[in-house]
Structures are given as structure tokens and as C-alpha cells.
Amino acid sequence: MSSTARRTVSRILGISAWGLLGMLVGLGVGYFMYVKQPAVFTSTSTFEIAGNPAGSRPASTDPAELANEAPSTQPAGPFLFSQTIIAQAIDSENLLRQLSSNRSATADQVAGQWIAAGNISTEALGSSGKGALLQLQTKAPTPSVATRLNQAILATYQSQNTDNKEFVQWNESIELLTTARAEIQKRQAELEAFAQNLEIPADAVWIDGKVESAAATRLPTLKTELQQLTAQQSALAKRLIEIEAMIAQGSSAEQILVVMGQPVPTSPPEPENASDESAARAYAAELARRERAERRAKWETEVIPLEQELEKLLTKVGPAHPAAVALKSRLAKARDDFGAPGNNETAPADKPNSPSSPDAKEGPADVEAEAPPSNGQRISTLLKQLRAQKHRLDQQRSRAEEEQSQVLLTLTSEEQKLRLADSIQQDQAQQRQLLASVITKLATLEDASPILPAILTTTSPPSEGIQTDPQLRPYLLTGGAVGLALGILAAILLWGASLMTTDGITQEKSTTI
Template identity: 25%
Template sequence: MNQQAKPREVTSREMSDKRPPQQPMPQSALASIDFAKIAWNSKYLLILGMLLGLGCGYFYFSRTPATYRSAAQVQIVESTARNLPVDSLDAGLKSRNLSDEALVMRSEQILRRAAEIGELSTTPEFAGYSSEQIAAVVGGLDLVVGSADENIDSSVFQIRYDSTSATTTQRVVQSIVDAYASHLQDQYRNIGQETIDLIQTARNDVLTKLDKLEAEFSEFKKSSGLIFRGNETTSLHRDNADRYMAQRQNLLIQKAKISGLLAAARKAMIENQPNEAILLALNSSLKIADGDVDLSKAMSPESRWELEKIRKKPLLSAAERFRQERLLPLELERETLVESVGRDHPAIDTINKRIAVIEKMIETVGENETKLNAELDEAMKAAAAAESSLLPSGEYDPRDRILEKVRFAVGALRQEMDAMDSELQVVTDAYEDEMTQARTESDSEIRSAQFVREIERQQQLYDRIVARLDEVNLMSGGDGLKVFPLNTAKLGYQVAPSLAKSLILGGFLGSMLAFGLAVLRELSDRSYHSARDIAEHTRLPIIGHVPVLKPHKFEKGEPGENLDSRLVTFFNGKGQKAEAFRAIRTAIYFSNQSGNNQVLQMTSSTPSDGKSTIAANVAVAIAQSGRKVLLLDGDLRRPRVGKLLGIESEIGTAWAIEQCGPGSTDSNVAIDAAIHPSLVANLSVMTAGERPDNPSELLSSPNFDRLLSVLRTKFDMIIVDTPPLLAVSDPANLASRVDGVLLVVRLRKNIKPAVAQASRMLETLEANVLGIIVNGVGSRAARGYGKYSGSEGEYNYGSSYQYGYGYSYGYTYGYTDGNKNNSYYEEEPTGRKKAKAKKLAKSKLVVAPPKPGDKT
């Protein structure tokens, strides 16, 4: 053969590395699991697991010793006596929290006393144990002490104990109740006398402290300058200061009023306002009636002055008014204090100082008043004389008289204002003196209030202690806490083991274990169970299912004895198995409505998938429909088409490819020489021919494209049988040159990874995959396929059929058929090939290659 230039061979590993990232599956592996189906298909395993669980449960029940329980209920009642709220007591009874009594009952002291009271060392379980050892054993998890209900403040407690002896558990519970009652009696036996002693001590302490405070308070009263009326204190200086402050405020208001009048009169005179209006305003302030002016019209100026002086003269002078309003109250107060506290009291000295200040102020005011009156007399007399000299006829000018009255009123207001200034100065000095004295008494008032509060507090405490002393006899005759048995301990009753609980728990655990094994088996299963599984896994449609094809022997002389007996479409065209291939033919026609799918490639993922047998049967089925079909053997390494159809020739696909070179002029004649007729009408066969040294290069060369172009003109349908995708790179080279690809998947274990990789390779090559043909339905390796639901069909064509083609592809994934020579590249010995060629030459189906001069 002519050697062609060897292009770089594309291996299956390189094709798998170039595939795009796989799209996520519609569902996760765990979410896609139907647990109900798993349970139904594993029902016998679940029943077995449940039976084993029941057995284990019964074994546990029979081997576990019986556990007995006894319980008692008691009520703990607290005494009505309460603790004394005495701050000076160093120790006293504290309020008991009943929830703590459960801890007391479980304490080592109570349990040790229970062992002694109940003589638990005589029981079989505690024989030879000391009280400490019994307490340690009883105080374990078998003892439960707590409230009888969920309310933690309940006074009813339950004591429960579990043991392997019914009598022992009863004795333990009763002993704990008795030991706790004895503990309470010992604790409160001398409570009465102890309480009396504590109360007496507290009363004596409080009484001593109270006497001491009262004595100190009496001494304080004598030494302080405060006035005491009972327990209340009075500060004369603070009271006097308050009165002086009120008087000072009143004087300031009056002074401001007079000052305002004088300012208004001065302003009116400057503005030359009528004197009558000014006099009217001043008279209203001085309280002079208008009729008084009319009575003095006929009088001389000296007489009117004397009359006015007599009329305006007050009943009491300013000095006398001070004496009655200021001095007299102080003298009366001094006499009252002398009678109450004596003449030596500091308060008397304070009042005497105040009286001296007031007397000095009165003397000053009197002198100022006398001096002022004399000055006014001289002024009025001078005014009267002047008036007499101006009007000798004895008639007076009214305007002058009004002006004189204005001047008189202004002088009177000024005199009163001066008197107020003097009085204000005296009052202010007195106020400051009283405030100084009051500040010195503030510390004494604070100390006095402290004495009063402390004495009252100690008195109240003393009264409470004395009142409680009358109630102490109620405590001396009883306990602080009392125990009242409600339900005594009874003979223990069995609580464990329970036959029903043991069987239920054992059966449940056994069933769950079996179900877990079933789920793990499902998760680890790499085989297909339905057409839906294959379609979802590969994202390719399923176009047909092929059952197991059983080979059989032919008798000599029988038609088609040289054909493979698995060509059911030829030998049993009306059978059910042949109908499966006609269904595939229908699917191919349906996908070829456009008429473009003329060249179809038949391949598989792994060896021994039955692709060659299926290709031959599909070719026969299409030929039987009247179409001209060519079955081309593209497996140049391990050809099978010639053996299936009983045709063997050294001129085949490899020879035809070499004849289709660029410069070849008789390629059409060479191609016709490589095409062989078959027993099936409309079906021609092109075997592989002599095996070349470079099959991959031939199939990937341009000559193969020219070969397909010529064959398209000669046949309606061309089916190319190619090696498995994962074995060699030959099918990958053809996938992009054909019109459609059919992928054969044989059902067996652990087939999913290989099928997934093959589908990804076809996707990477952008091949037009028409669909998947499922082979081996009904075989032992495919048991369970199609039986998960009725909607997916029952493909049970018999489980006894075995499918063995003698294929021995070299496949690195570990799929073998038991052949010793498990290499796809292995060639048969030369002698064996020649023997087969001589045998087939005698057959009537062998067609000799045409000579160059023969017609095709």
C-alpha cells in the first residue's frame, strides 16, 4: 500500500481535555434520589434489618437485669416565725429557700445518716459497705430528689431511687426521708433559748445606746444657743433676721415711692407745669384734703403755719413708733425666755444686744426728728413774714399760696425720706448682726437634728425588739422547718427493661441501618436504571432499546449460514427483537426529515457494547424499507462487519481510501471494487479489507472525504461502523465528517463515567448526535433497568442471554471481556488470516475484486 503522510493523531485523552466545562446537572445527586423507590426496591433488606433489630432488642431485654423504682413524697413546711430585722445582731436566722432542701437531701451527711438509720449495710447490694461508701453509691444517678411538679417554689418534694432489688430501693427512700427529718430536729432543737438570748442581748445593746444618746442630747441643749420646744429647735436670730429683712424691703419700697414723687415734682416745675397739678399730686401723697386749703384762706401766714403744724403733727413721733414697734416686742420676748431657760442662757445675751441696738437707733431718730422740726419752723416763719410784707392789705395772691404749699409738701417729703434713710440703715445693721448670729447656730441645728433622728431610730428598734420578745415563745416549742410525709415509700416496681420499648427501638434501629445501607448502595451505583437516567446524565435523547441477542448455530446448507445469527432483522424479521431495530429506523427517519443525514456513524464509549451488531441490524432494517444502503466498516483495527455478513476481502475501506488520491482518475472504479453485495436486497457492504499500518491517518486524510463524496452519489444511506470513542482516536476524526452520530450504550455496572466522557467528547467535537441506542436490555448486568416505574416501560426480554463478540479492545478504564489478548491494536497472526481467507473464498458470498478492464 501507498503510505500517506501521517498527520498528527488526535488521541481520546486530548479530546477529553479539550471538552468545555460540563454544565450543572438539573438536580444534585442527593436531591435526585427517590427515597420511596429505594425503600420499595430494598424492602427485603429493610425487613431483614428490622428482624435483626427485633432480635437484638429481645436479646438486650433478656440479658439486662431488672431495675426497680420506689418513690416517696413529702411536704416541707416553714415555720411562721421570721428573722429579726436587727442590724446590731451578729448572727441570726436566714430565710430558707425550699429549693435548696433538695441539695440538702442529696448531701453526704444526710445520705450517711440514712445508711445508719436504715441499716442499709444489711441489704444484699450494700453488704460489707461502710456508711461513707453507701452514701457515695446512693448519691449517684439512680437517686433523684426534686420538686414534685415543675414549679420550683413548690413545697412538695419527691425522693426516687432505682435499684436492682425491690426491697432495697424502698428502704433507701424511706431512710433518706427519716434522715432528713432527724436532721431538721437536731438543727432547730434549741432554737427558742438561742433566740431569747439573742433578743435580750440586742435589747440591752439598744437600750444602752439610747440612754447614751439622750444624755449627750441634754448636754448639747445646755451648751447650744438654740431654743428647744420639745424636740423642735428655734433660732431667734434667724427669726429676727427674717423680720428685719421684711421691714427693710418695706422701707425700700416706701423710699422708692417718695423718691419717684420728688422726681416727678421737680420735672414738672422745670417744665413750668401748673402748680395746682403739682400740689394735687403731692397732696394725694401726703393725704391732705382739698377742703383744708379753703379753711385757711382768711388766716394770716403765721396762723396758717401754726394750724398746719398742729394738723400734721403725728400722734407718735418716729422715735416713739420705733420704741413701740421694735423695742417692746424684744423686751416681751426676753421676759418669756427668762422664764423658760433662765437668765444665763446664751439666747438672753443675744436679745440684750438687739435691744441695745434698737435703743441706740431710737435715740438717733429722735435727735434727727427734733432738729428737722426746728428747721422747718424757722423756714415757715420766714415764709410767713415775707408773705405779710408783700401784701400789707391782708390779701394774699393765690398763686403764691399754691407755690408755698408746693414747697411745703416737697420739704415734708424730703424730711420723711431722710427719716427713712436713717431707719433703713439701722434695720440693715440689725439684719446683718442677726444673720451673723444665725450662721453660728446652723451647725448646732444640724447636730440637733442628728440627735433627734438617731434617738428616734434607736427607739423604734427597741420597740420592735420588745415586741418580738413576746413572740419568741412560739418558736421555742417548734421547729423552723417541718416534714410531713404525703406518700410513703412502697415496694419497688419494675421500670426497666421494657420488652415493648426494646423491640420497638431495636426494630427501628435495624430498619434505619438497612435503609442507610440501601441509600449508600444507591449512591455508589454507577449503572443506569431507566431511559430517563441516561437522558438526564448525557443530555441526549434515547432513540431505541435493543434486547439481548442470543446466538444460535445453523445447519449446513441453510440460507445465510455464513451470516451471524444475531442479525435478527434478517433471520426473524417479524419477531419482537427485530421490531426494536425497526423502531430505531423510524427514529432515524424522523431525525432526517430535512434529508441531510445521509452518512451516519455508529460508535460506542467502550468495547463490547455491540455497536457493530446493532449497525448491521439497523442497515438491514433500512435496506428492507427499500432504500439503498451501504454498511461501511470504519474500524480498521478490529473489523467486525465482514464477519457479521460473511464477507471477507482484502480490498476494502483502507484500499478504497488510498485509491481516492488527488491525482487518481479511476477512483470510481476502485471504489466499486471495494463494495460487495450482500444477501439482503438494497444492502451493500464495504469491509475494512487488509489492515493498514496507519488507520488513524487514513481516516483523517482528505482521501476519506473524497471517498464519502463518491459514496453519497451511489447510496441513499451510509452507515459507518467505527471503533469506541474512548479506545482510539479514529471515531473522533470521523465525527466531524459525517452527518450524524449514533452512540451505543450497553447496560452494565459502572458504565456511567465512560458514557459521560464519550458524550462530552462528542459535544466538544460539535458532532450531530442523533441519539443513544441502549443495548443489552434484559441481561443480568442490566437487571433493574426499566423496572422503577411503569411509565418507563418493562424491558425484560430474558436474563439468561449472554452477549459475547470476542472483542478485545485495549481500554484503560478496566472494561474487559475475559480475553487474554486485551489490546485493541493487536493483529491476528498471518497464518490465521490466510486460513480465513481461503475458507471465505469458497463461499458463494465472496466477491472477487474486479479487474481493471471489467465493468462495474
């Protein structure tokens, strides 16, 4: 290697050595400066701010409106944590001496200085379900002081809102009304579901606390019929017992006929001489006349009114209606009892030549056509008729009781369902009135809400203080860079001075030679 190359390498190594030496010295100086700077520790907490930090009226509490309304995301400035609040926080934690070395300074003065220096700040992070999501940062000389200051500021702000009685009462009223509205809406949904599942009879309605239906219309008629059948059955049974008792006691036929309601002729008198044919015929004619008169009277008082009643009923209901069927049975029984002909014959009242017809002619020819029965035969025939009538009454009463039982079951079921449906409708109407009242009160409260500061809710508690200032790296980088530059500069200056010295020596030697 030539001498020139060796000199070049030597110079580069010398400059590098001086630069390295200067960088080391600069790093040392930078670290010394870092150590001399006072340390600053930062504590961070996250909280939600809901309401009106600017002092405006709170938003609606209706969940449907809140769902469509985006929460405010405007960053909260120093007004959120005023100097007064911070001063109260400093006093509450006895942090005055830790934050200021000036023993004459007050908490309010220190709070103003801390705010102006940016040691207490808030930063908007976005939005949450309740409102804006913010971050509070507090700086202090030690980690514990930074954390305590952060906690004190949040607690002081929350306590001020809690101590506001007007706001507390207003907020409690809003919460109660909102809860009541939710409960009413839940109850309305339950009633609606229950009403949909309730089976209401199609032909039954509830009017003025009573059921109006076919069963309700039929029941009074059935009760009347049953009462009539019971009365007839009781009277007939009593009559039969009395007649049978008289027969057992050996009473005369005339007395028995009187009890049975049959006429006993007293005039004209029975002829003493049976050979007197004309007198016998007159006697028989008188008996036949009286019997026809009695049957005609019974027909007019018992059968004809039933026929008229049946005609009126058929104009209102069909022939298959239970009431029409029952009336037809009564009419047929009456016709049988009072000498009515069969189904294919005309009734005695409509048959001119019938013995029971009102228009039948009286005369000897009729008497000769049929011989009058004896009293014993009449009693026997009438007993059979009475027993047959009692049997029919028993059957009719049994059918009427069974039908009444079915109608009562139907009517009871209809009444229960309709009463329940009416109760549900009344409850629904009451719930609608309550809901309207609650909504009106909510709107009134919201319109008259007090102007209050925002509601603060801590979502992340203050963290342990972390050193944020000074940073070691900037000091080391700056010191190292300055030291490197100075070392290189010193090496260049020394190399230049060396060159100048060498050139001077060379010129002196040349001059001497």
C-alpha cells in the first residue's frame, strides 16, 4: 500500500474515532440533561357524558326517538371540568402541596395554572349508547398524585349532579313514567294475545251485563214449560192418589165420578120401571147430551187455545224448533184426552157429525147408535186416561229437564266466555287510557325539564400514573447527534491544523536547502 493510501485510511479512522468520542460525550450530556428535568406522570380515565354539557334541554327519553337520534360527539372542553370543580377536587384529596411548591398558592390558583398548562385535558373518543365517549388525562409529579387527581375530578363532578335535588326528582319521575309505559305496553300485548286465543260464540253477544243468544231466549220458555208440567204432574198425581184411595175405601161410583170431574146426572130421574122404554131413552139422551157438552167445553178451553198458540209460534220459528215440537206434543195429548180422532181424521170440533163436535145434532137416533157406559166402565176408562196422561207428563218433564240442563250448560259457557271477553275489553280500554296519560305526563316533564349539566358515567377507572415527560430517547438522540457532529468537526479541524503544520515545515526545509 502506498504512503498516500495509508495516510487516507489513517485520516478516516481518526475522524471516525473523534466522531465516536463526540457521540459518547453527547449521549452522556443528553442523559444528564434528562435526569435534571422534573418527571411528569399521566393518569387516564374514560367516561360517558350524557345530557347537555352546553346547558341545553335534555333529549327525549322515548327509546324509539333515542334509537333514531345520534348521540352528541362534540369534544368537551375545559367548561366540562371547570376551575371550581378542579379546585374542589384538589381540596378534597389534599393535593395542593403535591401540585405546587408555592405555599401561599390557593387551590383555585393551582387549578387555573394546571388548566392553562394543559395538565388537565379531555379528548373525544367517539360515541356510545348514552352519549359522547370522552377521555380525561391528568398530569402530576408522581404516579399516585396523577391517579388521585383524576379520581377526585370525576367524583366531584358526579357529586354535584347527585346533589341537585331538582334534577334528581325530575330524573326519578322520568324513570318511573318510562317504566310504567313499558309495563303498560307489555300488559297490552298480553291482553291482545289472550283475546285472540279466546273462542267467543258466533251467535251470542254481551249486552248490558247479560247474554243475548238462542240459549238465553230458549231458557225462560223452558222454565215456564217445566213449571207448568210440574204443576200438572203434581195435580194429576194428587188426583190419582185421591181416586185410588176412594176406590180402596169402597166409595160410591157417583162420588168417585164427582172427584174425577165427571157429571153425575140428577135430572131427569132414573125410571123406576125398566120396562118404560121411553123414559130410559130420555135418560140416556140426557146423559149423552151432558157428556157432549162437557167434551165440547173442554175442547174449546184446552185444544183450541193450543192450536192458536201453535199457529202464532209457527209464524216466528220453524216447525223443527224445540218450542214448536213441544207445543205439538201438548196439542196431540189434549186431542187424545178430549176425544180427538187419529192423525188421518178430522178433529171433533171440525167434524159435524162427530159426537164431540159442537155442531152435532142431538136426537134419539144418536142415543140408539151408542149405548151409554156404566159408571164403573166410565171410572175404569177415566183411570186409564189419567194414568196415560201422567206417563206422558213424566216423559215430557224428563225431556224438558234434560233440554233445560243442556241449555243451562250452553248458556253458562257463553256467559263465562263473553264475561271474560268483556272484562278483557274493559281492561284494554283502561290500559289505553293509562298509556295516554303516561305519554302526556312524559311529554310535559320533558318540555319542562331543568337546564342541568351533563350526566357523567365512568366506563374505565383512572389508570396508574405513567411517566410521559420527559422522554429519555429524545435527549439521547439529540446528545448523540450533537456529540457526533462535534467530534467529526474536531477531527476535521485537527486534520486541517496538522496539514498546515506539515506544509510549513516542508517550506522551511526547502528554504534552508
